Amino acid sequence: DAGITQSPRHKVTETGTPVTLRCHQTENHRYMYWYRQDPGHGLRLIHYSYGVKDTDKGEVSDGYSVSRSKTEDFLLTLESATSSQTSVYFCAISVAVDDSPLHFGNGTRLTVT
Amino acid sequence: AQSVTQLDSQVPVFEEAPVELRCNYSSSVSVYLFWYVQYPNQGLQLLLKYLSGSTLVESINGFEAEFNKSQTSFHLRKPSVHISDTAEYFCAVRNTGGFKTIFGAGTRLFVKA
Numbered sequence: 001d002a003g004i005t006q007s008p009r010h011k012v013t014e015t016g017t018p019v020t021l022r023c024h025q026t027e028n029h030r031y032m033y034w035y036r037q038d039p040g041h042g043l044r045l046i047h048y049s050y051g052v053k054d055t056d057k058g059e060v061s062d063g064y065s066v067s068r069s070k071t072e073d074f075l076l077t078l079e080s081a082t083s084s085q086t087s088v089y090f091c092a093i094s095v096a097v098d099d100s101p102l103h104f105g106n107g108t109r110l111t112v113t
Numbered sequence: 114a115q116s117v118t119q120l121d122s123q124v125p126v127f128e129e130a131p132v133e134l135r136c137n138y139s140s141s142v143s144v145y146l147f148w149y150v151q152y153p154n155q156g157l158q159l160l161l162k163y164l165s166g167s168t169l170v171e172s173i174n175g176f177e178a179e180f181n182k183s184q185t186s187f188h189l190r191k192p193s194v195h196i197s198d199t200a201e202y203f204c205a206v207r208n209t210g211g212f213k214t215i216f217g218a219g220t221r222l223f224v225k226a
Binding site: 004031033035040041042043044045048050056059063090093096098099101102103104105106107 | 204207214215216218
């Protein structure tokens with residue numbers, strides 16, 4: 001397995017609270033991604049990063065922000081959690097764009113009550 | 114914009130039978146194509162990829178996929194499945210030169226004894 005650690009693995013939080021999910025990699029890969037997985041939708045891209053402090057929005061970025069202050073860490077923040085953000089969140093990394101596949105972490109299951 | 118359609122949400126099949134998981138994509142530019150597999154409570158793992166060259170690509174565990182440009186398809190096949198192949202399979206596409214990998218909704222393969 002690629003050296004990707006997501007924390008926490010499980011979290012339950014209340015509507016309206018901020019939540020931060022962490023992705024840590026030991027591979028020194030430049031590109032990092034946050035996806036959410038929901039039944040019937042597959043994986044949808046939230047945000048991605050192409051370098052330290054370089055980030056951009058994916059297809060479902062509303063209500064989420066990210067930060068990358070170090071190569072190894074990519075944080076996803078739900079500014080004010082809503083029930084529609086209940087999901088499984090996956091971090092992925094790749095060494096390059098184009099033909100490099102993604103390597104995934106084991107996911108964070110987030111429940112917003 | 115890119116999109117990926119996996120035509121079957123669930124595929125039940127008996128052990129040792131052949132299986133085909135269908136995937137169609139749309140894109141206005143050249144693409145790279147991927148199949149990922151997800152076992153329960155795990156992240157996704159790369160199964161195989163098409164980058165260029167031979168349109169038939171194979172994985173180490175007996176799966177193969179054929180890129181058909183005219184039909185914009187990348188169907189996944191295995192001539193004889195095992196119980197251990199039970200998992201969810203995701204087709205994905207990335208534009209050449211692009212950052213974003215777009216996933217289909219997934220096909221759940223269930224192999225019965």
